Amino acid sequence: MSELRFQWLFNQRKLNLRPILEGPREFTTIQASELRDPSEFTTQGAIILTLGLAFENSPSDFSAYARTLAAAGVGAIGFGTGLTFATVPQELIDAAARHHLTLFEVPRATPFISIINTVTTEQSRIENNLQFTLHRQQERLNQAASNGINALLERASKELGAAVAVANDSGNVINRHDLGELSAAEFALVAASQSSGRTSGARSSITKDGTTIATITNVFNTHGRRRIALAVSREQKFDSYDRALTRHLAGLAEMLLQNRDSSARIILGALALATQVSGTTPALGATALDAAFNSVASHGRLHLCLVQADSPTRLSRALGLVHRTANKGGYACFVLPLEGTASESALIALPPETINAQELFGRYAKNLQVSVLKDTPWEEISADRVTALKTHARSLPPGTMAEFSSDAPAWLGESAVHEALGKRRAAIVGKLKHHDATHNTELLRTLRTYLLADAQLAAAASELNVHRHTVRARIEKVQALCGIDLANPVIRAETLLLCLGS
Structure with a gap:
């Protein structure tokens, strides 16, 4: 509690207190006690109110009493007169003077409880004001921040x-x-x-x-x-x-x-990954890149994750969680969205530790396809490798994190294959992307999920979290827009390759 000045206490005229000796100028608490030795129950700077009942027949013991209180850190004695003693005993006055205690008389008409209540009320008022002041100071600091x-x-x-x-x-x-x-x-x-x-x-x-x-x-x-x-x-x-x-x-x-x-690290990470993937690192930049990637993992060996989402919004939220998880875990990670602000895929570089999809991506994991390439030197990050990872990720069912396999159809990412499939991809994938963007639909996502589910409506509906009749209606819409027959297994296989390679 807040300290109060004795002068304030003596100025409370309704209490009619009479100062006798001046010692400490301030006190912390006030309590009543008739024990010969109340030191076990007192605090530093306290006032002890007493009638002297324990000393009625031995006033000379006030000397030891005052010495004990002073040793316990008590600052003052309030002595009540009119009951046990008619006046404040001279023995107590002499003892209090020797031990530099404040001493005052409490007349019989003033109950001890009224003194205690007056003190606690004032201390509560001061505490409330200090709490209010602290709150206002905190608000001003918040505004300044x-x-x-x-x-x-x-x-x-x-x-x-x-x-x-x-x-x-x-x-x-x-x-x-x-x-x-x-x-x-x-x-x-x-x-x-x-x-x-x-x-x-x-x-x-x-x-x-x-x-x-x-x-x-x-x-x-x-x-x-x-x-x-x-x-x-x-x-x-x-x-x-x-x-x-x-x-x-x-x-x-x-x-x-x-x-x-954190903001500087996010920018540094994206820049480092973009520079390495682009393959345009100047000779002088290799040292800087080495230092950057070594801040993620010693010796520059990383875990790479290629994350594919079903929408830019879900990817953005998932990446935000990745940054927060890394910050909380005390490790660094680099993140590069692969198609700018509207990207549905991103490359993540992590320390070579066990990757837990639920920890990294939380509730967004069920909507992601993640290809993982473990323990990779940063120098081996390249555009071709990113393309291969992306192709592998897109071949996975939603909600799957799998280690990259060389058996995945990486050839889909080769430039010659891209050129050969370009017109056909534009006729199907390009048309569906345009329709989805224009009409806010999910035809391309539905088609990809349906094909990966081996054309099973129930399985696709479960992955998409929609009714199977909705999937059927969307697939019929896709066939009408693109002029294809997905009942034909050859057409389905061709379309799946186009979706994975896009």
Whole structure:
């Protein structure tokens, strides 16, 4: 609870308290006790209210009583007169003076409970005001955070009346806001440089001119495993509300720096994969690419996932979950959508660890076809390999993650085959894509699923999560649009190859 000043207590005229001795200026709690030794049940800075019942026949024992209370950290005695003792005993006055205790008289007309209630009511009022102030300060920090880390630290410095700094384990001060000549940068650098230990702490230090500086530090790791420390320093001690506001500040700073680090890594990953897949890496770029891919996995050996979705929206949501899962797991991954913002497929590079589809893609896994190529040197990532992975992924039933097999029809991705099948693919796949885009239908997806299900309506309906009559109607629409007869097994085989190679 909040400390109160004795002067405030004595100014409560309705209590009619009479100060006798002045000791500490503030107190923390107030309680009544008639024990000879209440030290077991007291707290630092407490007031003990007593009638002296235990000393009625031995006033000389007040000397030991005062000594015991002082040793327990009690700050004051409120002595009730008019019952056991008509006045405050001189023995108690002398003992309280020797041990520097505040002493005041409580007249018989003033119940102890009224004093206790007055104190607790005031402390509750102060606590409520402090809680409200903390809430407003947190709101102002939230608003400042929307303008970036620099604005956040500037606002935090004003709210806490302190110097604030953020540094990383590379010895760089990311941002700082000094208070006059006082800087927290050195404290942040020291905290960030410690490879292990507490994630938060408080300390005090003395400057050359004898000034005592209080400092709070909070340490966290970014998704790139970089250690970052926030330090807040000022001359005054930090109370519980200051510490709570500092924890809130640390959370906001971590969020801002995590997002900045994560966004940079997403861009770096897409750029690295795109450069390698395109096969246009200049000689000077090989070193940079090696460093980039080694940030995902040591020695540059990766797991590659080619993810095929049934819509750009589902792919985008699945990739968002992949990034969040990687961030939560503390590892890096590179992601490259293969057809831009409207892509239905993407290439993902992951560390060479066990890949769990449910963990990576969550509820979106059931709508994805994923081809996995394990333990691959980054130098072997190429356009042809991506095409082969894509062809394999499209040959899988929805909801399947399978390791890439060399037996898959990779030849469908060869340029000569593309040219040979170009006109026929445009007549079927191209026409269905255009119809789906124009009329917001799913004819191409339905056709591919139906063919992979060996033309079984029930199996296709289950994969698509629609009624089999809906599948039948869509297939009839496909046949009418494309002028094909899917009852013919040869036509079905041809159409399946066109769908897989598209």
